[in-house]
Amino acid sequence: MVLIYTQNWDGKFKKLSYELVSYGVALAKQLSTEAVALSVGNVSQDELKTLGKYGAAKVVSVNDSKLDVFDNKIYSKLISQVAENFGAKVFVFAHNNEGKALAPRLAGKFKAAVVSGVSHLPKSVVPFIISKPVFTGKAYADIKINSEVKVLTLFQNSYGVHENSVQTTVEELNIEIATPSIKIIDKQRATGKVLLTDAEIVVSGGRGMKSPDNWAPLEQLAEVLGAATACSRPVSDEGWRPHAEHVGQTGKIIAPNVYFALGISGAIQHLGGVSNSKCIVAINSDKEAPIFEAADYGIIGDVHKILPELIEEVKKLRA
Numbered sequence: 480m481v482l483i484y485t486q487n488w489d490g491k492f493k494k495l496s497y498e499l500v501s502y503g504v505a506l507a508k509q510l511s512t513e514a515v516a517l518s519v520g521n522v523s524q525d526e527l528k529t530l531g532k533y534g535a536a537k538v539v540s541v542n543d544s545k546l547d548v549f550d551n552k553i554y555s556k557l558i559s560q561v562a563e564n565f566g567a568k569v570f571v572f573a574h575n576n577e578g579k580a581l582a583p584r585l586a587g588k589f590k591a592a593v594v595s596g597v598s599h600l601p602k603s604v605v606p607f608i609i610s611k612p613v614f615t616g617k618a619y620a621d622i623k624i625n626s627e628v629k630v631l632t633l634f635q636n637s638y639g640v641h642e643n644s645v646q647t648t649v650e651e652l653n654i655e656i657a658t659p660s661i662k663i664i665d666k667q668r669a670t671g672k673v674l675l676t677d678a679e680i681v682v683s684g685g686r687g688m689k690s691p692d693n694w695a696p697l698e699q700l701a702e703v704l705g706a707a708t709a710c711s712r713p714v715s716d717e718g719w720r721p722h723a724e725h726v727g728q729t730g731k732i733i734a735p736n737v738y739f740a741l742g743i744s745g746a747i748q749h750l751g752g753v754s755n756s757k758c759i760v761a762i763n764s765d766k767e768a769p770i771f772e773a774a775d776y777g778i779i780g781d782v783h784k785i786l787p788e789l790i791e792e793v794k795k796l797r798a
């Protein structure tokens with residue numbers, strides 16, 4: 480059985496969970512077994528059933544107020560109980576903070592091999608060989624797993640969301656949950672109106688924006704396009720923008736339809752997080768900037784002069 484660990488935000492699933500389900504269901508098919516999607520936390524029946532649109536025939540839900548705080552120890556114990564209950568042989572997590580925290584604990588418990596950051600289904604299941612991007616996506620490594628139980632973390636926006644409607648049964652499990660040893664003192668929410676990893680259009684700024692005071696036109700462009708905002712790593716390191724906006728090898732991996740790179744050089748570590756975008760539009764004053772090699776459309780010039788004109792043109796088109 481393939482156990483898919485879904486994540487929800489305030490009781491709602493995001494694109495990430497639908498992608499995990501799409502992947503886990505396809506993997507189960509390849510392995511000629513069934514897939515079970517696990518939901519942790521307070522998620523309504525209607526919301527749980529939305530997983531059926533992506534092939535989840537069975538959804539298991541565990542809800543307890545003690546799960547409001549993500550405590551790795553408690554969550555991994557819960558997942559291992561569910562896995563034992565259903566005889567899970569493969570675990571699928573997202574390749575994000577939560578998934579990367581849980582995967583090794585589960586692997587330790589089940590003496591499983593872990594392949595972190597996969598983007599495709601296995602090349603073969605006997606033997607089990609799966610490839611994963613390495614060197615910031617410049618190459619793929621084929622990994623052969625010999626262990627009976629396997630743990631995979633899936634790069635977000637890599638496999639994609641695939642509709643495959645099925646009838647879904649939801650099972651509520653009552654599992655005793657220990658009191659978390661973690662207390663949340665403060666929560667800072669991402670400020671953007673559109674969730675970055677789910678956004679179809681992303682407007683992103685780099686050091687070429689020169690100062691945090693110059694972000695108003697970038698935000699305005701995002702507003703008129705209905706886009707999310709992002710930034711390069713130095714920009715978030717400088718505190719110009721929140722860390723939640725940092726994209727790249729060490730930040731969020733995104734795959735929007737359109738990615739606007741404004742004053743971003745296009746370093747390999749940056750491209751590692753955005754090169755899956757369907758279309759990249761770059762504005763840079765340096766015609767030799769590496770971003771132009773990755774871009775589908777490029778404008779050579781001063782972003783501060785071009786942005787207001789671009790906003791006006793988009794407004795005209797929208798009108």
Ligand SMILES: Cc1cc2nc3c(=O)[nH]c(=O)nc-3n(C[C@H](O)[C@H](O)[C@H](O)COP(=O)(O)OP(=O)(O)OC[C@H]3O[C@@H](n4cnc5c(N)ncnc54)[C@H](O)[C@@H]3O)c2cc1C
Pocket residue numbers: 684685686687688710711712713714725726727728729730741742743744745746747748749752762763764765768780781782783
């Ligand atoms: C291990 C490691 C991991 C890393 N991970 C990441 C990561 O996840 N994400 C990431 O982004 N970086 C990452 N980096 C950093 C990365 O190598 C680059 O240093 C960084 O991406 C550069 O950011 P930038 O393009 O905003 O700044 P810069 O490299 O300073 O580029 C600024 C660009 O703006 C242009 N510009 C200047 N003025 C204007 C103007 N007026 N109009 C238009 N264009 C202008 C310049 O020509 C230049 O191309 C990582 C580095 C390391 C070593």
